[in-house]
Amino acid sequence: MRSHLTHLECTACGETYPADRLMTTCPACGKVLFARYDLEAAAKTLTRESLASRPWNLWRYAEIMPVQDARYALTLGEGGTPLLPASRLGKALGYNRLLVKDDGQNPTGSFKARGLCAAVSRAKELGASAVAIPSAGNAAAAMSAYAARAGLDAYVFMPADTPEPMKAECRAYGARVFLVIGLINDCGRVVRAGAEARGWFDVSTLKEPYRAEGKKTMGLELAEQLGWRLPDAIVYPTGGGTGIVGMWKAFDELEQLGLIGSERPRMIVVQSEGCAPIVRAFEQGERHAQLWEGAATVAPGIRVPVAIGDYLILDAVRQSGGTAITVSDEELLEGMRLAATHEGLFVSPEAGAVVAAARLLRERGVLGQDDEVVLFATGAGLKHTDLVTGEYPVLNPDDPDLLAAIDRAYGEPTA
Amino acid sequence: MRSHLTHLECTACGETYPADRLMTTCPACGKVLFARYDLEAAAKTLTRESLASRPWNLWRYAEIMPVQDARYALTLGEGGTPLLPASRLGKALGYNRLLVKDDGQNPTGSFKARGLCAAVSRAKELGASAVAIPSAGNAAAAMSAYAARAGLDAYVFMPADTPEPMKAECRAYGARVFLVIGLINDCGRVVRAGAEARGWFDVSTLKEPYRAEGKKTMGLELAEQLGWRLPDAIVYPTGGGTGIVGMWKAFDELEQLGLIGSERPRMIVVQSEGCAPIVRAFEQGERHAQLWEGAATVAPGIRVPVAIGDYLILDAVRQSGGTAITVSDEELLEGMRLAATHEGLFVSPEAGAVVAAARLLRERGVLGQDDEVVLFATGAGLKHTDLVTGEYPVLNPDDPDLLAAIDRAYGEPTA
The missing domain is CATH 3.40.50.1100 (Rossmann fold)
Known part of the structure; x- marks a missing residue:
């Protein structure tokens, strides 16, 4: 169980570099570097059977993760987040086979734990x-x-x-x-x-090669949790896009490892009406996105006006037959409400955007009611309690009309 | 893989009741009811081998969980929280073999997910x-x-x-x-x-029999994660005490199932100086605790002036050769700081109390440096960011002395 990392490769100009030193973007062209592995060697030990007994953190996929010496593989228990059937939410949105990958259960309350776990581990290993x-x-x-x-x-x-x-x-x-x-x-x-x-070592999104390696574990886990197959569609909130890029890379590696076939889910990017550079580029047929001026949304994770990996995101969306869609702040807040009240999933506003998008995708006929659709809940709502508003009824426990006061406050019970 | 629940039994008067209807406390004496199982039957399918392929949520232990029909077994992915080696924190506190069970990674950010998952599932199954x-x-x-x-x-x-x-x-x-x-x-x-x-069905702590069944999974997981053995000591923040009570019950069941032997960890209760009814009763040799007047601490989970399960908590502590200890609010805040800065674990104030207690237990010679000690981090710090205070230096990115301003702000780097 050791890493089969071999080198780094530029995703734009194709130049290759040794992986044994700290690197940021491609020295030749400034674009995104990917970690590359000897997948033939990795396939010998990274098997369905061997995985069954490994702990559920990022490093269960050690053969295709970048850390060379296990002593540097930091863990706080990231990854292994639940893939939850969401039948009540599915019914509300018009899906029979809806799943939610709840990445808000990661350490630090978001999917960012995956990327930074990998990046910080590798930075330490390489001497930062x-x-x-x-x-x-x-x-x-x-x-x-x-x-x-x-x-x-x-x-x-x-x-x-x-x-x-x-x-x-x-x-x-x-x-x-x-x-x-x-x-x-x-x-x-x-x-x-x-x-x-x-x-200092700069770990900005996609400006070093290893955050994407952490994020690709979302794709690895998804395949493994579904019994080594992929869903019909993945709906994903997209800021810097490391998640989409990482998962798309993961699926290629899994196919080369012989763990899945050539099928791919439709990759669907969700952005905010107030900041939608990738959606605009997708609609205009461009491979690179222009900077979005005056970015504004209540969802900080998708208030990202420019993404260095724009071409990688757009390639994945197009190659997969996916699409890119925007939602309003009002819609994403309603998405948060739906997930919490129907499934007990209090998610971040970015994940609320995904729920809202799922509804629109059904309404527009982009996805069908029998499609198996995975919504990525990238963060916990706990950091966003300020978005939940309202007055709370106050009771005097000695009020002789206590029960009537309770009955009146919220109207008829729903159950 | 089905529940072998047989009946309910009063922990005080020993009266038994059928388990097929909604029950609160013992109708005969008002004390706590426990769920009882046919452990001989359960042992046939609940084995080390069968567990290896089950998903990491509460229901992996279905044979000794109360839900009869799997359709009622709610899950949001609770349980399966990481048991993390904490060598840097251990060094700071004086332990060579320190572990943290990070239950703040549960859905809703705390260990309470376990108890309420079990209680709400069973309440629904029984018609609430x-x-x-x-x-x-x-x-x-x-x-x-x-x-x-x-x-x-x-x-x-x-x-x-x-x-x-x-x-x-x-x-x-x-x-x-x-x-x-x-x-x-x-x-x-x-x-x-x-x-x-x-x-309404009242799910107050230990006033119905099934929250303790959810909490006992902390003990089941601990044994399983350690390879079917138990540590030398468990340090646990104690309010209502369902966790201590549930884990103690779990260990007995595991022994009867043949999964562990008769060894037990020392169970160590941590309370606040401002609310310590169990510690006071322990020190006075009582089996029941008196109500603590004027309870006050920044840790809401241990601001519990009276516990219906006091005798069960105190029995577990005494039978295990454990102890009960208080910490001040100042100490528990320092405990939070130590866990976050040494291990990247931003924990709740109750868990901060456990870290502080671990330090005191070493200083007083209650625990030794080579004892294997498990600290229970029962909640995430995310709900308590108000306890983190301080000013933040402000930078002007166009300041010609930018780097000097950065260097000055926090003093010398520590790494």
Whole structure:
């Protein structure tokens, strides 16, 4: 059970590089680097049978993960999240075979744990002593947690208007949290300056090769949890797009390993009406997305105006026969409500967007009622309780009309 | 793979009752009822080998869980939480073999998911149409989530000063949330009135027999994750005590199933200096605890002035050669800080109390440096970001002295 990582390869110009040193983007063309493996060798030990007895964390797929020495494989129990049948939600949305992959049950409450687990582990293995990230939320928290576990210094740069709980979570892990006057791209500038001058390793989305390796485990798990097959469609909230890109890579590797066939799910990108660069590029037939001006949505994870991996996302969507769709903030809040009240899944606004998109995809006939559809719930709603509003009825326990007051407050019981 | 539940038995007077109807406490004496199983029959299918291929949720132990018809076995992926080696935290506290069971990764962010999953599943199976609970926090959220998954009406009664995020979480799940003027016992009075008049099923701690069955899975998992043996000590934050009681019951059942021997861990109860009824009773040699007046601590899960299962908790502690210990709020906040900064585990204040207690237990020589000790992290810190305070340095990205400003803000890097 060891990694069969062989080299890095540029996804744009095809140039190859050794994998034994810290790398960011392609030195030749500036595009995204992928980790490559000797899949023939990996196939000898990464089998359905051997997997059955391995623990449910990222490293169960060690042969096609980047860490070479198991001592550097950090774990907080990330991965192995449940794939839940959602029949009540399915009925509400018009599906007979709806599933939710609840990645909000990861450490730090989001799917970002997967990517940062892999990236921080590998950065430590390759000698980094400090990691840095520009982020307003989940990615910063995940990086801070794994850096703490690894004993690395963590530098987090957040826009000055970042909500208090997000800052507090990173602070709790001991990260050096800075507020930057400006937007997320200004935070990125500060990280690049510090990386150059102070030697921090920059773990921005797809600007190093290993976050995508962590994210690809969503695709590996999905295939394994379905008994080594894939669903008809995956609906996924798309900001930087590492998840789509990682899963698409995972499916190719699984096919080469002989664990699945050539079938692929339709990959469906969900963005917000207020920030939809990938949807716009998809509709215009472009392979690269233009920067989205004035990005605005209540879902911070998809308030991403530009994605370095745009071409990889769009390739996956097109090759899979998928599509790209937007939802409004109002629709995504209603999506959150539906998932929580119908299934007991209090999900992040990004996941609410996926629920809302699933409804629209049925209404528009893009997906059929008998399609097996997997919704990715990328984060927990716990970080977003401010989006749940309303007054609460107050009771006096000694009120002689107590029961009547209770009866009146919410109307007729529904059960 | 079916339940071998046979009957209910009173833990105090020994009276037995059929298990095929909704029951609360013992009709004869008012004390706690336990679910009993035909363990000889269960042992035929609940084996090390059969478990290897079962999914990691509560129902992997179906033979010794109460639900009879698998259609009623609700799951949101609860259980199967990681048992993490914590070498950096261990070093800080003085242990060579420290483990953390991170139950904050459960659905709804706490170990309460286990108990309420079992209780709500069984209540639905036995015909309840509405469930109710007096709770200021995690238990209410867990009940609300499983009720939503089951399609049951949920009634939550919280003290009027409950923090906004706790109320919002229950509201998100569609629960009927009420604020009660008064304390948690006033909420309990309202639940009892409504249960009587409106037929809600009351799922208060240990006032029905099945929450303890959900909680016992912590003990089952611990044994299984350690390769069918138990640690030297378990350190556990204790409010209502269902966890201690459930785990102690689990160990007996595992021994009768032939899965472990007669060895037991020392069970160590942790409470707050501001609310320590069990510690006081332990020290005074009593089997029942007196109500703690003026309960006060920042950890809501252990602000429990009276526990109906006091005698069961105290029996387990004494029979195991364990102890009971208090920590101050200052110490538990430091415990939270240590777990987050040393291991990337941002835990609830109750779990912070456990970390603080572990330090005291070493300092006092109660536990040795080579003891294998399991700390139960019962909840996620995400619901408690208000306990993390401090100012954040603000950067102007165009500041010519940007790097100097970064260097100054937090002092020397530590890595």
